[in-house]
Amino acid sequence: MTTSRVLSLGVLACSVSLACDGNATQKQPEPAPITAANSSPNAVTGALNSAIAGPGTVVILDPVTPRELPVKREPAIMDQAGYQFLPPFLVAQVGQTVQFRNSEDVLHNVRVTEVEGEKPVFNVATIAFGIYDHKFERPGFYVVGCDIHSTMRADILVTASPYTAKSGDSGVFNIADVPPGAYTLTVYGAAGPVVRAVEIKAGRTDLGAIQ
Numbered sequence: 779m780t781t782s783r784v785l786s787l788g789v790l791a792c793s794v795s796l797a798c799d800g801n802a803t804q805k806q807p808e809p810a811p812i813t814a815a816n817s818s819p820n821a822v823t824g825a826l827n828s829a830i831a832g833p834g835t836v837v838i839l840d841p842v843t844p845r846e847l848p849v850k851r852e853p854a855i856m857d858q859a860g861y862q863f864l865p866p867f868l869v870a871q872v873g874q875t876v877q878f879r880n881s882e883d884v885l886h887n888v889r890v891t892e893v894e895g896e897k898p899v900f901n902v903a904t905i906a907f908g909i910y911d912h913k914f915e916r917p918g919f920y921v922v923g924c925d926i927h928s929t930m931r932a933d934i935l936v937t938a939s940p941y942t943a944k945s946g947d948s949g950v951f952n953i954a955d956v957p958p959g960a961y962t963l964t965v966y967g968a969a970g971p972v973v974r975a976v977e978i979k980a981g982r983t984d985l986g987a988i989q
Contacts, residue, residue, distance in 0.1 A: 822941075822956045822978055824985030826949040831967035836869055837951045839941035839978070842960040849873040850940050853911070856922065856932060858886045858904060863922055863932030869944070870936050876912050880904040886924050890934070893919040901925070935966070956983075963988070 826835055841847070854870035856863055859881040870876045878888045883906040890899040890912075899920065902910050914920070914936040924930035941961075943951040958980045965972040965988060976985055 820954075820956050820958065820978070820980060820983075822953040822983045822985065824951055825987050826945050826951065826965060826967075827987055827989045828949060830972055830988065831945065831949075831965055833945055833947045833949070834867075835945045835949075836935060836966045837943050837945060837953070838937050838939055838964045838966075839953060839956060839961045839976070840937075840939045840964065841957075842962060842975075847938065848940055853877045855879060856934070857881050858888075858924070858930070861927055861930060863924075863930055866932045868932065868934045869942055870914060870934060871940050871942075872915065872917055872936055872938050873913055876914065876934070878902075878904060878910045878912065880906060880908050882906065885926060886930070887926055889923045889925055891921045891923075892916070893921060 822839065824837075826837070850871050853875040854868055855877045856865070856868050857879045858864075861884075868876070880886050885903065885905060887901065887903045888910060889901040891897065892899055899914075900912060904910055914934075917936050917938045920934040920936060922932040922934060941953050941956050943953045945951045956978050958978050961976050961978055963974045963976045963985070965974075972988070974988060977983075
Protein backbone atom coordinates (compact mmCIF):
# COMPACT_ATOMS: atom_id res chain seq x y z
CA MET A 779 0.00 0.00 0.00
CA THR A 780 1.43 3.41 -0.96
CA THR A 781 2.33 6.13 1.54
CA SER A 782 -0.58 8.27 0.37
CA ARG A 783 -2.97 5.39 1.00
CA VAL A 784 -1.58 4.88 4.53
CA LEU A 785 -2.01 8.58 5.30
CA SER A 786 -5.55 8.57 3.97
CA LEU A 787 -6.33 5.55 6.10
CA GLY A 788 -4.96 7.49 9.07
CA VAL A 789 -7.70 10.04 8.44
CA LEU A 790 -10.17 7.16 8.25
CA ALA A 791 -8.89 5.89 11.59
CA CYS A 792 -9.54 9.29 13.16
CA SER A 793 -13.07 9.27 11.81
CA VAL A 794 -13.82 6.00 13.60
CA SER A 795 -12.68 7.29 17.00
CA LEU A 796 -9.05 6.24 16.89
CA ALA A 797 -6.61 8.38 18.90
CA CYS A 798 -4.86 11.02 16.76
CA ASP A 799 -2.82 12.68 19.51
CA GLY A 800 0.79 11.65 19.13
CA ASN A 801 1.63 13.37 22.43
CA ALA A 802 -0.47 11.06 24.59
CA THR A 803 1.33 9.91 27.70
CA GLN A 804 2.13 6.28 28.33
CA LYS A 805 0.18 4.44 30.99
CA GLN A 806 0.15 0.90 32.27
CA PRO A 807 -2.50 -1.37 30.74
CA GLU A 808 -5.43 -2.32 32.89
CA PRO A 809 -5.99 -6.03 33.59
CA ALA A 810 -8.03 -7.62 30.81
CA PRO A 811 -11.60 -8.28 31.89
CA ILE A 812 -12.83 -11.87 32.00
CA THR A 813 -14.67 -12.39 28.72
CA ALA A 814 -15.61 -15.22 26.42
CA ALA A 815 -12.55 -14.32 24.38
CA ASN A 816 -9.86 -14.57 27.06
CA SER A 817 -11.48 -17.61 28.67
CA SER A 818 -11.30 -19.61 25.41
CA PRO A 819 -8.77 -22.49 25.09
CA ASN A 820 -6.26 -20.29 23.23
CA ALA A 821 -6.94 -16.66 24.12
CA VAL A 822 -4.75 -13.68 23.30
CA THR A 823 -4.99 -10.46 25.28
CA GLY A 824 -3.04 -7.21 25.23
CA ALA A 825 -3.37 -3.46 25.58
CA LEU A 826 -2.56 -0.75 23.06
CA ASN A 827 -0.52 2.17 24.29
CA SER A 828 -2.59 5.34 23.87
CA ALA A 829 0.22 6.92 21.83
CA ILE A 830 -0.35 4.28 19.15
CA ALA A 831 -4.13 4.27 18.96
CA GLY A 832 -7.29 4.82 20.94
CA PRO A 833 -10.51 2.90 21.58
CA GLY A 834 -12.00 1.00 18.68
CA THR A 835 -8.67 0.32 16.99
CA VAL A 836 -8.48 -2.80 14.82
CA VAL A 837 -5.94 -5.47 15.82
CA ILE A 838 -5.13 -8.39 13.50
CA LEU A 839 -3.07 -11.54 14.01
CA ASP A 840 -1.76 -13.15 10.79
CA PRO A 841 0.11 -16.48 11.02
CA VAL A 842 3.68 -16.26 9.73
CA THR A 843 3.51 -19.75 8.23
CA PRO A 844 0.84 -19.98 5.51
CA ARG A 845 -2.05 -22.21 6.51
CA GLU A 846 -5.69 -22.76 5.74
CA LEU A 847 -7.61 -20.38 7.98
CA PRO A 848 -11.16 -20.88 9.24
CA VAL A 849 -13.75 -18.49 7.86
CA LYS A 850 -16.13 -16.83 10.29
CA ARG A 851 -19.58 -18.41 10.07
CA GLU A 852 -21.58 -15.50 11.39
CA PRO A 853 -22.22 -12.71 8.86
CA ALA A 854 -20.73 -9.26 9.18
CA ILE A 855 -23.59 -6.76 8.97
CA MET A 856 -23.69 -3.25 7.54
CA ASP A 857 -27.11 -1.63 7.84
CA GLN A 858 -28.70 1.37 6.14
CA ALA A 859 -30.81 3.28 8.65
CA GLY A 860 -31.48 6.96 9.25
CA TYR A 861 -29.71 7.74 5.96
CA GLN A 862 -26.47 6.31 7.36
CA PHE A 863 -24.37 3.19 6.94
CA LEU A 864 -24.13 1.47 10.33
CA PRO A 865 -21.52 0.82 11.49
CA PRO A 866 -19.51 3.44 9.60
CA PHE A 867 -16.47 1.14 9.84
CA LEU A 868 -16.81 -2.63 9.48
CA VAL A 869 -14.26 -5.45 9.75
CA ALA A 870 -14.94 -8.58 7.70
CA GLN A 871 -12.96 -11.60 6.51
CA VAL A 872 -12.27 -12.90 3.03
CA GLY A 873 -14.97 -15.48 2.29
CA GLN A 874 -17.24 -14.34 5.13
CA THR A 875 -20.78 -13.33 4.23
CA VAL A 876 -21.29 -9.58 4.52
CA GLN A 877 -24.95 -8.58 4.75
CA PHE A 878 -25.86 -5.15 3.45
CA ARG A 879 -29.27 -4.40 4.93
CA ASN A 880 -31.77 -1.63 4.30
CA SER A 881 -33.78 -1.15 7.49
CA GLU A 882 -35.97 1.70 6.33
CA ASP A 883 -38.75 2.23 3.81
CA VAL A 884 -36.51 4.19 1.44
CA LEU A 885 -34.74 2.98 -1.69
CA HIS A 886 -30.96 3.00 -1.28
CA ASN A 887 -28.10 1.46 -3.14
CA VAL A 888 -24.70 0.11 -2.15
CA ARG A 889 -21.66 0.99 -4.22
CA VAL A 890 -18.41 -0.62 -3.05
CA THR A 891 -14.96 0.35 -4.35
CA GLU A 892 -11.62 -1.21 -3.42
CA VAL A 893 -9.25 1.53 -2.23
CA GLU A 894 -6.17 -0.04 -3.81
CA GLY A 895 -6.44 0.87 -7.47
CA GLU A 896 -9.92 2.38 -6.94
CA LYS A 897 -11.45 -0.78 -8.40
CA PRO A 898 -15.26 -1.05 -8.47
CA VAL A 899 -16.51 -4.19 -6.70
CA PHE A 900 -20.29 -3.95 -7.06
CA ASN A 901 -23.13 -1.47 -7.25
CA VAL A 902 -26.60 -2.74 -6.35
CA ALA A 903 -29.94 -1.27 -5.34
CA THR A 904 -31.19 -2.15 -1.86
CA ILE A 905 -34.96 -2.00 -1.74
CA ALA A 906 -36.85 -1.09 1.41
CA PHE A 907 -36.16 -3.69 4.12
CA GLY A 908 -34.08 -5.72 1.67
CA ILE A 909 -30.78 -7.57 2.13
CA TYR A 910 -27.86 -8.06 -0.25
CA ASP A 911 -25.18 -10.65 0.58
CA HIS A 912 -21.61 -10.44 -0.67
CA LYS A 913 -18.35 -12.30 0.00
CA PHE A 914 -15.12 -10.36 -0.55
CA GLU A 915 -12.37 -12.25 -2.38
CA ARG A 916 -9.42 -9.98 -1.54
CA PRO A 917 -8.16 -8.45 1.71
CA GLY A 918 -7.88 -4.68 1.79
CA PHE A 919 -9.77 -1.47 2.42
CA TYR A 920 -13.06 -0.73 0.72
CA VAL A 921 -15.19 2.41 0.48
CA VAL A 922 -18.99 2.13 0.60
CA GLY A 923 -21.35 4.76 -0.77
CA CYS A 924 -24.97 5.33 -1.79
CA ASP A 925 -25.45 6.98 -5.18
CA ILE A 926 -28.99 8.01 -4.25
CA HIS A 927 -27.92 9.76 -1.03
CA SER A 928 -24.40 11.14 -1.53
CA THR A 929 -23.81 11.93 2.17
CA MET A 930 -23.95 8.23 3.08
CA ARG A 931 -20.46 6.75 3.38
CA ALA A 932 -18.70 3.92 5.22
CA ASP A 933 -15.49 1.91 5.14
CA ILE A 934 -14.77 -1.81 5.30
CA LEU A 935 -11.50 -3.53 6.22
CA VAL A 936 -11.37 -7.06 4.82
CA THR A 937 -8.78 -9.33 6.42
CA ALA A 938 -7.40 -12.72 5.41
CA SER A 939 -7.21 -13.77 9.06
CA PRO A 940 -10.20 -14.47 11.33
CA TYR A 941 -8.13 -13.46 14.38
CA THR A 942 -9.20 -9.85 14.75
CA ALA A 943 -10.50 -7.59 17.50
CA LYS A 944 -11.21 -3.96 18.33
CA SER A 945 -9.68 -2.41 21.41
CA GLY A 946 -11.87 -1.27 24.29
CA ASP A 947 -11.99 2.07 26.08
CA SER A 948 -8.77 1.35 27.99
CA GLY A 949 -6.95 -0.08 24.94
CA VAL A 950 -7.45 -3.71 25.99
CA PHE A 951 -8.20 -6.26 23.27
CA ASN A 952 -9.09 -9.96 23.35
CA ILE A 953 -8.86 -12.48 20.51
CA ALA A 954 -10.29 -15.97 20.99
CA ASP A 955 -9.26 -19.38 19.69
CA VAL A 956 -5.86 -18.49 18.23
CA PRO A 957 -3.72 -21.61 17.53
CA PRO A 958 -0.17 -21.49 18.96
CA GLY A 959 2.60 -20.29 16.67
CA ALA A 960 4.40 -17.27 15.25
CA TYR A 961 2.19 -14.36 14.15
CA THR A 962 2.42 -10.87 12.77
CA LEU A 963 0.36 -8.46 14.85
CA THR A 964 -0.90 -5.41 12.94
CA VAL A 965 -2.49 -2.41 14.65
CA TYR A 966 -4.24 0.08 12.38
CA GLY A 967 -3.49 3.25 14.30
CA ALA A 968 -4.02 6.87 13.31
CA ALA A 969 -0.52 7.33 11.86
CA GLY A 970 -0.66 4.11 9.83
CA PRO A 971 -0.15 0.41 10.56
CA VAL A 972 2.03 -0.65 13.49
CA VAL A 973 3.47 -4.14 12.98
CA ARG A 974 4.97 -6.44 15.63
CA ALA A 975 6.19 -10.05 15.60
CA VAL A 976 4.59 -12.09 18.40
CA GLU A 977 4.60 -15.69 19.60
CA ILE A 978 1.29 -17.21 20.67
CA LYS A 979 1.42 -20.10 23.12
CA ALA A 980 -1.14 -22.72 24.09
CA GLY A 981 -3.58 -21.45 26.69
CA ARG A 982 -3.79 -17.77 27.51
CA THR A 983 -1.17 -15.45 26.00
CA ASP A 984 -0.89 -11.94 27.41
CA LEU A 985 1.04 -9.70 25.01
CA GLY A 986 1.17 -6.91 27.58
CA ALA A 987 1.42 -3.29 26.40
CA ILE A 988 1.81 -2.86 22.64
CA GLN A 989 3.99 0.18 21.96
